[in-house]
Structure formats: structure tokens, C-alpha cells
Amino acid sequence: MKHYLDFEMKLKPLETRLEEIKKFYDTSDPHYAKEIKSLEKKIAKLEKEIYSDLSPWQKTQLSRHLNRPRTLDYVDALFSDYFELHGDRRFKDDPAIVGGFGKFNGKTVAFVGHQKGKDIKEMAQRNFGMAHPEGYRKAMRIMDLASRWMKPIITFIDTPGAYPGVGAEERGQAEAIAASIYFMFTLNVPIVSLVIGEGGSGGALAIGVADRILMLENSIYSVISPEGCAAILWRDGTRAKQAAEALKLTAHDLYELKVIDGIVKEPFGGAHRNWKETFENTGKAIKTHLEELLTIPPHELKERRYEKFKKMGFFLEGK
């Protein structure tokens, strides 16, 4: 099902008609060929209008777009011979986090990522990518294997946040997140993290302590969701748009703040408009960064990772 965000809605009738013609009519018929051409022209013009100057709130919406590729789509497109591993060996398998091993350009890597769902059913089953402690514990288990087998780790971040529930708290959500962040500092293998959609708070950071942190152009990464921020600061969740601006959560903002190392360009209009191009750009970015990281001696990787995060923060030494 093709979904349209409020600000994309104008595209819907044109694109629906275009698909209809392509599907049901003889496109070699000059009448339809002409209509296709005219529709494509209109769509291109409209796309330019809609997507040229996206606001932080629009990017927030795009980052959550239902047609956006998810972790397993990237895994499927970029890795060969891949397989998933399941369970934390302590409580259960959390479907909100996926992970396993596969070959990237012929070399074995580990992957870990949040997995939202495609449709309502899968979204519910995967808890909208909001992990429980067992999800982070599974992630640690896979990263531990990667470390012992000396395989680089690629993480895909796409979560509204860690799940706020009774079971999650009972089983130590705070401990699980803290432990995962901690664990990533102990690893001697290269780690590349990509924010592919929503980077929501501690639940995102739990798999985001990397040597290189990259963001897809229209993804967001934030300490709190704009809605949550608005609800706390203004006691009004509807002021999310304003909060999205204040929080500085876009890829460009984070690059400016030197929190991330690079931005992966998305096709015009966003990743959901052209998956193939998105995967190509992402694959290229991972390759470049991984190649650089593989030249660094393992023990130095860990040191540099710490130094990288140590630099983060703004303050004055004072008098």
C-alpha cells in the first residue's frame, strides 16, 4: 500500500492515475503516451514544490514514513548469504530488534537493527520497533559474537524509543540500555551505525556507539520525540512542530553539531520514493567508512571511539 503524508497528498491522484495507465492500458497508444508524459511532467514539478525545502517537522514525518525501507530491507539489499539470529538466551526473542551475520561485498559482517513493521499486523508484532530489555540483550549477544569472530558490526537505527512498559521496567530497561552502550565501548571491531529512520533517545543510542555514525538525509536523531518534548515543555503535544525545530534533530543539524560523521543522500523526496537508489547510496557510504576503519589497529579503534564521544558537549571552562 502506498502511503502519503499530509504534505505529499497532492501527488496521490497524479501518481495513482499514472500507475493505472501503466498497469491497465496500452502505453504505446499515442493517447496514453501523451497522458503519461504530461502526468510525469506534472509530478516532477509538484515533487520539486513539495520536497525542495523540507522543514524539521516534515523530515520527522518522512523519517517515519510507512513506505520507508526498514532494517531488514537494507540487510536484504546489501548483504548476501545473510541469516538472522534470535533470542537473548535469558528471557525471549524481541522482534523489535533484529540481528545476524551476512556478507557485505564478500566480507562477513554482523548486523543489528531496530525493526518496525510494514503493515499494522507486523508493526504490532514488532512493537513498532520499540525494544524491551531482551532486545538490547540480543543485540549485545550478537555484537559479542562479532567481536570474538573479528567481524565488523553495522547497526541500523530506527526506533521511536525503548518501550515504556511494566515488563520492560521489571526486567531492567535502564540496565539493558546502559549495558549495551557500555558493551559497545569494549569492542575491538569496527562499528558503523546508520540512522535510517527515527533515532529515538536511549533506545536508539543503545546500538549507536559507533566509530562512524551516519544518518540518512531525512532521518532524525533526538533525545526525545518532538511530541514528547512538546508535552513536557509546553504541556501541549500538538506543538510538536515547534519542538522539532527547537530540538535540532535533522541530519544536517547533527552534522553541524559534529555528532555524526556523514549524511547519506536520499533520492529526491525521500527514501520511500526510490528504494534502489537509497540502498546504493547507503552501500557506498558503508563501504567507504568500513574500508577506512579496517586500516586502524583494533586496540586503537576502542581508544578513538572513546575520544570521539568524549569530545561531545558544549560548555565554558569558566573563570
Place this chain on the structure above:
Amino acid sequence: MGLFRKKDKKEVKPHKEIDIKREIKKAEAEKEEALWIKCTSCMELLYRKEVERNYGICPKCLYHFPISVEKRIELTFEPNSFKEFYEKLTPVDFLKFKDTKPYKTRLEELMEKMGRKDAVVCGSGKIGNIEVLSAIFDFNFMGGSLGSVVGEKITRLLEEGRRRKLPVVIFCTSGGARMQEGIMSLMQMAKVTGAIYRLKEEGVPYITVLTDPTLGGVSASIAMLGDIIIAEPKAMIGFAGPRVIKETIKEELPPFFQRAEYLFEHGMIDMIVDRKDLKQTLYKVISTILS
């Protein structure tokens, strides 16, 4: 003060006298309030002085009220042994963040009112004859939230612990992240955690004391990574706040949910220690580890 100023400015109104009466009543209530304190746990009305004399503990239900950083230092360290570090580190409003008021103004007002520059005090002090490094969160400074200054100070303290092989004890109380510093607040979780790893790598003990409340980003980094985790009785400890959880699951929360006793039962903390016995316990634990 407020009473007279209001009276002077106001035009003469028919209800003037009633207004004054109400104002007097309000002022009296405020005075009463200064004398009395309501226990947030058992709702009992308590004589403030008595609570203060009792280590800030409710004599009826043993709830541990939040105490000031100064009081914590007094209760934990030998007299005059505490030396503060990095007290000059000053926060900046690098995002030009404005909610109901600009972050810059908020900071200036708090610095003026609290006499410190951010939400944590770091230093070294002696517990008995043992020198330890310590950080004490101040909930009254923006809810003890984890901003750049808090992250930097604690990171420096942990590095000092690594260099000098001195145990680190952190007294936590925090609502979590500092939204006004956006993503940089989130990154402080990683920064301090990296420093905790480097301390532990050297075999230096890292002890956390969780006081009411310890939530969010501080809980999911500094607090829950203690080699030994001690909590004060009834302290609220968790990742998400109870209100958010209640709104998400749309159900009543179990009794004692997210309280120290609940976490203890679920294997998340090592011990619950009364404030009165905390110094003794810290001494016993640290001296035993070090000998």
C-alpha cells in the same frame, strides 16, 4: 512584600477588604508551609525541623526526602574533607533553545538562585580514612538533568579515578535528559559510559547510590552501571517515568512499581540502605574491596 505591593498598585475596588483577608490567609498558609512538610509517600503532615533532624527521613513511613548537596556531603564525608572540582565549568545555550523561557535565561536564574553552575557537584572527600571521588546530583537544578556540563564533570571525575586509582561514588537523582541541549544531552550518556568503562578496566570500584528519583538517561547510564548499586528506601528508579508508562499501557501500575524495593526484588540493585546507615555501609563496602 507581595501583599503591600499588590495593595498599592490596585485601584480601590468594592471587594478590597476581602482581597486583603485572602492575602493574609495566603501569607499565613505559606508560613505554615515553611514549618510543615507533607510526606510524598504516606501523605502525613510532618514538622519540617523534625524531618531535617532525622536525616530528611519521614519518621512515620521512613520515606527519604531529597536532601541538598551540602547535606549529602555533610552526611557522607569527614568534616572539611570534601574538596570540589571543576566548579567553574559553565553551561551554554548552544541551541538557542526556548520553551516557556529561553534556556539561557533559565540557566542564569538558576545559577543565581542555586549558587552553582549546573546540576552536579564533583570532588574528593574522605569516608573514614578512605579517599574517594564523588559526584552528587542536584535535583533542584533543572531536575538533575544530564547536560553537557554534568557529562563533562563526571567524565573528568571518572578519568581522575582511573589515573589515581581512587574509588568513585556517585549519588544520583535526576529526571533524565536535558531537552534544552537536544542530542548533546543524549550523547552525554555515551560519553560518561565510555569513561565508566575505562575506570572499570583498571579495576577501580564504581559505586552508585540511587536516590529519589533516578530516571531516564541518568538511570540508563551512570546509575545502573554501578559495580555495586545501593538505593535509598522507596526511591523511584526506572527508565521511563510512571506517567508515560501509565499513558502507554493504559492500565494501573503495580504497587511499589519502580520503587527501590521493587527493583531489589527483581534483582536490579544490591542493597537498600537507610540514609542513617549509608556512610557506614559505604565505608564497609569500599574498605573491604580495597583491602
